[in-house]
Amino acid sequence: MRFVNGARRGLLAMPRAIxxxxxxxxxxxxxxxxxxxxxxxxxxxxxxRWERVIHMTDVDAPDHFVADIADPLAANWRWSxxxxxxxxxxxxxxxxxxxxxxxxxxSRTKLAYHIEFAIPQETFRSTGPVTLTFLVDGxxxxxxxxxxxxxxxxxxxxxxxxxxxxxxxxLGAEIDKVFSSQGRTYGFLLIAIGLKRN
Amino acid sequence: xxxxxxxxGALLTVAACYALGSLLLARLRVxxxxxxxxxxxxxxxxxxxxxxxxxxxxxxxAYTPVLGALLGTILAAALWSGEWRxxxxxxxxxxxxxxxxxxxxxxxxxxxxxxxxxxxNAWAPEISPDGSSYHLPLIARYLRIHxxxxxxxxxxxxxxxxxxxxxxxxxxxxxxxxxxxxxxxGSGAALVHLAFLMxxxxxxxxxxxxxxxxxxxxAAALLVYLSPVAGYVGTTAYIDVATASIVFAAxxxxxxxxxxxxxxxxxxxxxLGGYCYAAKYTAAVMAxxxxxxxxxxxxxxxxxxxxxxxxxxxxxPWLAKNWIYVGNPIAPFGNSVFRNPYIHPDFERRLIAFLxxxxxxxxxxxxxxxxxDGGVAQMPLGPAFLILPIGxxxxxxxxxxxxxxxxxxxxxxxxxxxxxRFLLPGLPFLALALAIACEELPFxxxxxVLFHAIASWPRILNRYVTPDALVLRRTPWRAxxxxxxEDSFLSAVPNYSxxxxxERTVPPGEKVLAMGGVADAYTSREILVDYASAFNEQLSxxxxxxxxxxxxxxxxxxxxxxxxxxRRIRVVQTTAAPKADEVWSVHEFRIYRGGREVPRSGExxxxxxxxxxxxPYAFDNSQVTRWRSWETxxxxxxxxVDFQAEIRADQVRIETSTDNPDLRLRLEETDGAGRxxxxxxxxxxxxxxxxxxxxxxxxxxxxxxxxRYLFVRDADPGAHYYAQDPASWDFTPxxxxxxxxxxxxxx
Numbered sequence: 001m002r003f004v005n006g007a008r009r010g011l012l013a014m015p016r017a018i019x020x021x022x023x024x025x026x027x028x029x030x031x032x033x034x035x036x037x038x039x040x041x042x043x044x045x046x047x048x049r050w051e052r053v054i055h056m057t058d059v060d061a062p063d064h065f066v067a068d069i070a071d072p073l074a075a076n077w078r079w080s081x082x083x084x085x086x087x088x089x090x091x092x093x094x095x096x097x098x099x100x101x102x103x104x105x106x107s108r109t110k111l112a113y114h115i116e117f118a119i120p121q122e123t124f125r126s127t128g129p130v131t132l133t134f135l136v137d138g139x140x141x142x143x144x145x146x147x148x149x150x151x152x153x154x155x156x157x158x159x160x161x162x163x164x165x166x167x168x169x170x171l172g173a174e175i176d177k178v179f180s181s182q183g184r185t186y187g188f189l190l191i192a193i194g195l196k197r198n
Numbered sequence: 199x200x201x202x203x204x205x206x207g208a209l210l211t212v213a214a215c216y217a218l219g220s221l222l223l224a225r226l227r228v229x230x231x232x233x234x235x236x237x238x239x240x241x242x243x244x245x246x247x248x249x250x251x252x253x254x255x256x257x258x259x260a261y262t263p264v265l266g267a268l269l270g271t272i273l274a275a276a277l278w279s280g281e282w283r284x285x286x287x288x289x290x291x292x293x294x295x296x297x298x299x300x301x302x303x304x305x306x307x308x309x310x311x312x313x314x315x316x317x318x319n320a321w322a323p324e325i326s327p328d329g330s331s332y333h334l335p336l337i338a339r340y341l342r343i344h345x346x347x348x349x350x351x352x353x354x355x356x357x358x359x360x361x362x363x364x365x366x367x368x369x370x371x372x373x374x375x376x377x378x379x380x381x382x383x384g385s386g387a388a389l390v391h392l393a394f395l396m397x398x399x400x401x402x403x404x405x406x407x408x409x410x411x412x413x414x415x416x417a418a419a420l421l422v423y424l425s426p427v428a429g430y431v432g433t434t435a436y437i438d439v440a441t442a443s444i445v446f447a448a449x450x451x452x453x454x455x456x457x458x459x460x461x462x463x464x465x466x467x468x469x470l471g472g473y474c475y476a477a478k479y480t481a482a483v484m485a486x487x488x489x490x491x492x493x494x495x496x497x498x499x500x501x502x503x504x505x506x507x508x509x510x511x512x513x514x515p516w517l518a519k520n521w522i523y524v525g526n527p528i529a530p531f532g533n534s535v536f537r538n539p540y541i542h543p544d545f546e547r548r549l550i551a552f553l554x555x556x557x558x559x560x561x562x563x564x565x566x567x568x569x570x571d572g573g574v575a576q577m578p579l580g581p582a583f584l585i586l587p588i589g590x591x592x593x594x595x596x597x598x599x600x601x602x603x604x605x606x607x608x609x610x611x612x613x614x615x616x617x618x619r620f621l622l623p624g625l626p627f628l629a630l631a632l633a634i635a636c637e638e639l640p641f642x643x644x645x646x647v648l649f650h651a652i653a654s655w656p657r658i659l660n661r662y663v664t665p666d667a668l669v670l671r672r673t674p675w676r677a678x679x680x681x682x683x684e685d686s687f688l689s690a691v692p693n694y695s696x697x698x699x700x701e702r703t704v705p706p707g708e709k710v711l712a713m714g715g716v717a718d719a720y721t722s723r724e725i726l727v728d729y730a731s732a733f734n735e736q737l738s739x740x741x742x743x744x745x746x747x748x749x750x751x752x753x754x755x756x757x758x759x760x761x762x763x764x765r766r767i768r769v770v771q772t773t774a775a776p777k778a779d780e781v782w783s784v785h786e787f788r789i790y791r792g793g794r795e796v797p798r799s800g801e802x803x804x805x806x807x808x809x810x811x812x813x814p815y816a817f818d819n820s821q822v823t824r825w826r827s828w829e830t831x832x833x834x835x836x837x838x839v840d841f842q843a844e845i846r847a848d849q850v851r852i853e854t855s856t857d858n859p860d861l862r863l864r865l866e867e868t869d870g871a872g873r874x875x876x877x878x879x880x881x882x883x884x885x886x887x888x889x890x891x892x893x894x895x896x897x898x899x900x901x902x903x904x905x906r907y908l909f910v911r912d913a914d915p916g917a918h919y920y921a922q923d924p925a926s927w928d929f930t931p932x933x934x935x936x937x938x939x940x941x942x943x944x945x
Contacts, residue, residue: 031537032810034803034840041820044894049926052889059754059851059884063793089889 047091053194080187085172092166116191123179124149207372208389214269217276219243226462237401241447245473258345320433321678324384329435335718356529360476361437394440395432399423414633421629427577468508475513539811542828572667582650589631693717713914744892751785755881761848768838775831790849803840897928
């Protein structure tokens with residue numbers, strides 16, 4: 001009977017011992033104290049496949065604004081003025097020469113101007129149909145008329161000679177009629193603008 | 199010699215196990231019946247031999263002559279001492295009826311026929327997926343460096359390898375004699391495994407005799423021995439049949455002790471119980487069973503402690519090895535408790551979830567797969583076992599109750615992995631229960647066994663199992679005799695061709711990142727299987743960040759605050775993730791002042807919880823590497839930056855991906871007293887469009903991590919992105935075959 005009692009005492013003592021054992025084992029962990037920041041990785045460009053569309057929701061979008069784009073972000077768009085403009089840093093053409101671009105589904109040789117925007121009811125009621133001129137570094141790429149309030153997307157290949165190697169490229173759009181209220185001018189709702197390969 | 203080498207290696211190893219067991223039994227003054235000694239001495243000897251080989255590997259003296267000398271010494275000692283001999287046959291009073299003798303004759307004929315098929319299959323080059331992808335490659339690796347080494351790139355290296363270490367001398371000797379380490383050595387290992395299968399059947403038969411259920415013991419032994427799962431596993435370099443053999447021996451020793459009550463028997467109970475853990479984690483329940491059974495029957499804590507102590511001798515080295523090499527004694531499990539940089543808790547969670555269903559959506563289909571066609575359970579027990587519930591009738595008898603208790607215990611672990619082979623440790627007990635339940639009707643037993651034999655015969659099996667079920671489908675005697683080339687025999691083996699493709703294409707010494715398993719045994723190149731370790735998973739994650747939309751850095755969470763001096767800040771995750779697979783990740787942690795990033799200083803001290811080892815990835819300026827919690831996101835996880843001096847800032851930006859959308863972050867700083875105070879807990883969310891080439895960044899990272907080759911099957915995730923435009927990744931397709939491409943990273 002003494003053994004039986006002893007066994008019971010031993011068994012009952014075990015659950016209390018388990019956390020202690022686990023704690024002891026965990027105390028021996030070889031956690032690192034801390035790390036210093038590692039060597040900073042280089043940025044790898046791929047000029048042959050480079051493209052850049054600036055979404056108004058992008059964290060760095062304001063860094064690309066040149067003119068006529070309102071600062072506050074609403075949902076995924078910002079108000080434009082009459083002639084919104086952004087700039088892009090085009091990689092150097094030497095890169096293109098070093099990495100001949102294969103013609104694949106994933107990439108195209110030509111860069112296309114790409115813009116997503118909307119004409120809202122609020123301005124359309126006042127302006128009626130509007131005409132937009134799409135601009136690349138001062139060149140008029142195309143002119144389109146829009147007869148209804150609606151979201152739109154426009155895309156067109158840019159003549160390669162308009163894109164300067166390693167330079168600062170300006171993309172924009174100009175609306176012929178704007179809506180004015182309380183001293184402010186409203187053009188259209190800009191969602192995204194940039195250069196795209198497909 | 200190429201054909202004989204595996205036989206010599208296996209024969210020496212099996213004989214040494216038996217001899218060592220016999221010597222130990224003599225030392226302990228344990229007497230066994232003639233039928234009991236071969237299987238029990240063999241398994242006991244295997245347990246002790248595995249410890250000796252563990253010591254050899256620890257000392258880094260695992261050379262073939264050393265292993266040969268060890269086996270030779272054991273054999274010489276047993277022969278010299280006379281302990282090799284079997285006990286005298288007892289005078290038996292033959293009262294069996296003619297019918298019973300006929301049944302025994304038929305049983306013997308079935309066993310002999312299957313033994314021939316098994317022997318030839320085991321003798322042929324190794325074909326099993328697990329044997330060729332990790333059981334044998336690990337042995338080969340130990341032999342190459344003559345001892346253990348840390349293998350942080352394979353979770354399999356952390357599993358206990360008690361059976362593999364018994365394969366090791368056979369593998370080494372056969373490999374040396376044949377000149378083909380992998381082919382010859384693999385066959386040597388498989389032949390040793392066959393010896394375990396035979397020992398299991400003999401032990402079951404002997405147990406029947408010991409308990410007065412001779413015919414039932416014979417029938418149960420055959421039910422186990424002829425089972426398709428045992429036939430396949432026991433003739434390859436898997437370890438599950440050996441585990442079953444060890445488990446049954448552990449049980450057997452408790453029964454011998456219960457009959458005899460000598461303390462020396464407790465040593466055998468403990469050693470075998472501990473060896474169960476060393477063989478396979480799920481079998482560890484037998485160590486608990488052994489100690490518990492002894493405590494229950496003897497009411498002696500001292501006796502139970504002796505069992506536990508002996509078990510610890512067997513299991514302890516494996517716990518210590520893992521503790522030393524990977525900081526987790528029970529690796530690759532328990533990573534949330536014993537956190538380490540080698541296996542992610544998230545992977546462990548996914549692995550456990552997968553093993554519990556293998557993608558099977560309807561559990562009701564499982565019994566059919568387990569018993570009949572294999573299916574996702576991989577191998578069938580055999581349709582004869584569909585009547586297993588009848589075995590519950592054995593509860594009427596004492597022996598029946600005794601075998602059903604460990605059966606229940608072993609079955610309790612089955613649903614942790616539903617592959618049929620995980621039923622093998624419990625199978626002998628279930629077979630015994632079934633046979634005991636039917637033993638009063640010998641004709642019924644005969645029908646059951648004969649049906650089982652017919653249904654398990656390779657040609658018949660082929661008619662009802664699924665095409666990809668792992669069963670013996672033929673008797674490859676030409677391959678066994680090495681009259682058929684290894685290449686042509688193995689070409690049908692999944693992943694063999696892939697391994698040879700890697701071997702042909704990749705230069706020696708190079709590491710290959712593979713999105714899935716390759717038969718590693720057949721290549722000398724180091725294969726980093728994408729899921730097999732934290733390191734490999736990190737590399738795979740780097741690639742994913744360059745093509746997988748949800749893994750790309752596409753979100754920026756911005757904390758804005760009035761510019762002021764900061765000494766130490768941290769971002770804390772405050773929400774319990776609604777889904778278990780939602781892991782917190784941070785590609786980059788940037789600090790800004792006036793719109794310009796504050797340059798990172800080497801003086802900064804970075805910390806994170808969990809996964810403190812990964813925190814540099816959030817501060818390396820690479821958008822394809824990321825710190826991840828690698829476990830389900832929970833409140834209290836953090837990344838901490840101690841600037842070591844005051845800096846001025848007005849913004850903290852966390853760049854992350856869309857695969858952790860439900861998490862909420864809070865920015866804190868320390869006040870003058872070192873207490874954490876909240877700066878902001880409502881970051882603004884923006885999108886992030888990287889301007890750098892993520893693909894080239896990924897290639898750079900892989901090279902930086904020492905990986906210059908990628909093995910991608912056409913169906914692997916991301917495969918078409920690499921194939922469509924490899925140049926955009928800085929990949930060069932080097933070769934293509936077998937529905938896979940090998941890329942060299944960099945040009």
